[in-house]
Amino acid sequence: MEGTQVIWMVKKSGVTISEIGEDGEDVNRDSHRSSGYVAHRERTEESNKEGLQDVISSLTFTPSISKHQNISITCKILCDGKVKEKTFQHKRLYAKPTAPGPIKLSLTNSGEVLCSLDIEGFYPSDIQMKWNDKTSEQKKTYQNSDGTYSVHSEYEIPGRFFSHSDSVVRVSWKHESMEDWESREMSVRDKEFPWKANVQDIKVPNLLIGREAVLKCEVSNVFPDVLTVKWLKKEKGGQDLLPVVNSQTYSISELRPEKQKNKTFTYKLCLKFKPSDEGAEFICRVEHPTLEEPTEKSTGPLTIKDEESLIVGEIQGPRRWIHKEKVALYCSVSYCSEDTQVMWMVEPTHGRVEEIFNNGEDLLTDFGYMISKETEKSDKEGLLNITSLLTLIPSVSKHVGVIFTCKITSEGQTKTKEFQAKSICG
Structure with missing residues (x-):
């Protein structure tokens, strides 16, 4: 009948700890304790009995492991001076696990790959985990402050596992709160794969007719240790x-291969020859499982000079830059004296x-510059070959x-070379 009042009660071990009235009605002296609960009169309509009504009331809340253990929910109805209560007791309380991040990979000292994944926020504590369909024994489960559990699982695979581009490491987990298994995967082609072969630009020295020159193709951050490098030539x-x-x-x-401190490898493939073909171009082609297609670096058409006392090559470096991605520019100087001065402007x-x-x-800061120099003896007594390197982080x-x-100054001679990027992408 009209005037029906509904009060929802939250009880723990039989003791009422919170009372919630419909649509904001405050029936609890400690009203802050009812936060997180919303009671609402869904519908009131005439019943099939004259003078009476049918009432539907709802209580909405988000279950919490720390808050709702041993909790019962009671609906208290006050109508025409009568009071009736109905109690609901949940059978089980679950929290579904989540994987907040991708599989993490790291290299061991022995060259193996350690795979790991963190699963968070589940309850109860039992959880099944498999790596590549093998049950994981290396896992550590711990309880969080909110009463849920998290697990850190590890799996070790041979370093050669990722030698093929289609190799995939997969971790799966199953919890009683889930209907089916869930999983994460990682392959060498994923953007989260921590190692990508980096093919550096070819430094072209000053080339003189009849004098031996060396071109170097360098590939860093190589893992797995499987690499193909070839030199190619394009005629003018x-x-x-x-x-x-x-x-x-x-x-x-x-x-x-040269093993680095971070346990990846660096490769160098040098090509020695005596320049003779003006305008010819040499290309270094690199193939690796982490590269979707072969990567090529070119010398560009070669310029060969007659022998002279001071030779300054063109500034070399990428012509297309990416905002905040490190860039290196090179300028080579041949047959210069020890007091040679190099200035970048x-x-x-x-x-x-x-x-x-x-x-x-020592570390390059955003939008700063760093200048370094490589010096070696030339094939002319008392003269040097210098390569000056300008490193910067470009900004749009x-x-x-x-x-x-x-600008190069040596024994009264001054020569300058200029360089301008074609574009900078944001």
């Missing part, structure tokens, strides 16, 4: 790529030319249209 004006092999004309070094689109100084730190706001200049 041609389009065909011709394989370069050891011969009387060319000498190619043996491809050997930058000319903004609208502004005066400024000399670039090292930022004084700072470096669009900027011109970089390398």
